[in-house]
Amino acid sequence: MARKKQTKRKVSCARLPMQRLLPFAHEGRYFDLRAVFDRLNTKYFANALKRYTIVWGRKRKLPPREYFVFGTIQEHDRMIRIHPLLDQRFVPVWFLEYVIYHEMCHAVVRDKYDPSGRRIVHHEKFWEREQRFPHFRKAKRWEDENLARFLR
Numbered sequence: 722m723a724r725k726k727q728t729k730r731k732v733s734c735a736r737l738p739m740q741r742l743l744p745f746a747h748e749g750r751y752f753d754l755r756a757v758f759d760r761l762n763t764k765y766f767a768n769a770l771k772r773y774t775i776v777w778g779r780k781r782k783l784p785p786r787e788y789f790v791f792g793t794i795q796e797h798d799r800m801i802r803i804h805p806l807l808d809q810r811f812v813p814v815w816f817l818e819y820v821i822y823h824e825m826c827h828a829v830v831r832d833k834y835d836p837s838g839r840r841i842v843h844h845e846k847f848w849e850r851e852q853r854f855p856h857f858r859k860a861k862r863w864e865d866e867n868l869a870r871f872l873r
């Protein structure tokens with residue numbers, strides 16, 4: 722059947738990974754980080770976070786083996802990076818929101834320093850703020866139950 726052949730040829734076409742085709746670094750295949758960030762900023766931070774950039778991090782050849790960094794925030798250039806493996810169908814939007822919310826909390830909760838001058842970013846005040854996210858418990862549970870899917 723001609724149709725079958727055509728289908729076959731189509732499948733054998735080399736395709737760039739989806740991410741390369743997307744024009745903006747905040748757009749993923751399943752989630753647009755910018756949209757999520759703006760929604761959270763309005764809803765939970767009274768739009769206090771100004772001029773932040775949020776992007777999907779670079780894809781690595783292999784997923785990490787031991788632990789997984791879902792997101793990072795850099796204050797000097799106001800850059801939030803989210804791990805590209807979170808851009809998958811099985812990831813619930815409220816989990817992605819939780820990851821972004823966590824990074825956003827760093828922007829509004831001050832870091833502390835221990836007596837030796839070491840910076841502490843996850844301290845009591847921080848946890849308190851983080852737990853205000855309505856899906857916090859659900860997200861933590863989901864993280865525990867699904868972490869292995871992100872590791873090698």
Ligand SMILES: [Zn+2]
Nearest residue numbers: 823827842843
């Ligand atoms: Zn953190």
